[in-house]
Amino acid sequence: MWNFIHRLASPPHFYRIAPRIVPWLAVPGLLLIGYGCYAGLFVAPPDYQQGDAFRIIYVHVPAAYLSMMTYMIMAVSAAIGLIWRIKLSHAVAAAAAPLGAWFTFLALATGSIWGRPMWGTWWEWGDPRLTSELIMLFVYFGYMALRAAIDDTVKADKASAVLALVGAVNVPIIHYSVYWWTSLHQGETVMKGKMDTDMLVPLLINILGFTLVFGALLLRRVRAEVLFRERRTRWVRDMVLSAAGRGT
Amino acid sequence: MSAFTMGSYGGYVWSCFAMAAVVLIICDWRARVRQRQVYRDIEVRIKALGPDNAPGEGQ
Numbered sequence: 001m002w003n004f005i006h007r008l009a010s011p012p013h014f015y016r017i018a019p020r021i022v023p024w025l026a027v028p029g030l031l032l033i034g035y036g037c038y039a040g041l042f043v044a045p046p047d048y049q050q051g052d053a054f055r056i057i058y059v060h061v062p063a064a065y066l067s068m069m070t071y072m073i074m075a076v077s078a079a080i081g082l083i084w085r086i087k088l089s090h091a092v093a094a095a096a097a098p099l100g101a102w103f104t105f106l107a108l109a110t111g112s113i114w115g116r117p118m119w120g121t122w123w124e125w126g127d128p129r130l131t132s133e134l135i136m137l138f139v140y141f142g143y144m145a146l147r148a149a150i151d152d153t154v155k156a157d158k159a160s161a162v163l164a165l166v167g168a169v170n171v172p173i174i175h176y177s178v179y180w181w182t183s184l185h186q187g188e189t190v191m192k193g194k195m196d197t198d199m200l201v202p203l204l205i206n207i208l209g210f211t212l213v214f215g216a217l218l219l220r221r222v223r224a225e226v227l228f229r230e231r232r233t234r235w236v237r238d239m240v241l242s243a244a245g246r247g248t
Numbered sequence: 249m250s251a252f253t254m255g256s257y258g259g260y261v262w263s264c265f266a267m268a269a270v271v272l273i274i275c276d277w278r279a280r281v282r283q284r285q286v287y288r289d290i291e292v293r294i295k296a297l298g299p300d301n302a303p304g305e306g307q
Binding site: 037041042052053055060102103105109114117213221225227231236237 | 254257260264276283
């Protein structure tokens with residue numbers, strides 16, 4: 001097991017193996033999302049209070065879950081990179097940030113669209129869940145801006161890793177905000193068995209589907225990041241020359 | 249028809265699903281573009297320096 005992890009952490013090995021894993025994540029992921037969306041839109045019964053507007057949860061919940069999970073991946077990878085100086089860890093953290101920002105944006109946008117008919121407003125500044133999620137989007141932006149501002153990759157890795165770790169304090173705040181403070185946002189419903197099975201199953205399918213597709217997207221981004229970081233190494237030069245030789 | 253109007257919430261519901269699709273497509277497209285861009289830069293660099301002169305560190 002350790003041998004496998006150690007080999008996977010090697011940039012050339014990761015670069016070669018990643019494209020083989022991507023289809024195994026992307027294809028089932030897209031199929032699950034397709035079925036989950038179909039069942040969520042057309043099979044699940046309307047909510048007795050929210051009517052059909054509740055169907056927004058089938059994209060809102062996976063996006064919100066991924067926004068937090070991506071941050072944890074970024075923070076843990078950054079910590080591993082800082083402590084054990086594993087090159088691939090910093091590449092994972094750097095590649096995860098834009099994905100996390102996109103999923104956070106999606107969670108905020110879909111939540112806002114749902115809030116308009118349900119709460120009567122697009123946005124509520126006093127709500128702790130909304131505000132803490134927005135702060136996370138700004139932390140993602142800050143992380144990416146900091147990386148872009150430092151030319152030296154090693155220095156950028158260290159500085160951005162510290163920021164990622166500091167920002168991680170926001171993740172439990174987002175999760176528990178609905179319990180700690182008065183919030184318009186509803187409390188936990190998925191894990192507490194408060195949802196009818198006909199509504200819950202498509203949601204769980206979509207969460208799994210989005211997670212698999214996210215895994216495929218992350219692998220692709222990490223692969224590009226590895227190539228960029230290793231652009232001056234011999235293995236990259238040999239690989240490019242070998243591919244050019246095959247092409248002629 | 250009611251599946252599309254969603255009891256007057258159709259605009260809200262469908263825009264959310266469309267936005268999710270767009271975000272997934274953008275994420276995939278950005279990853280492809282980045283990969284192609286980095287790879288092309290490396291090719292150009294190797295061509296400019298010549299395959300024997302392009303420095304290769306480690307590994």
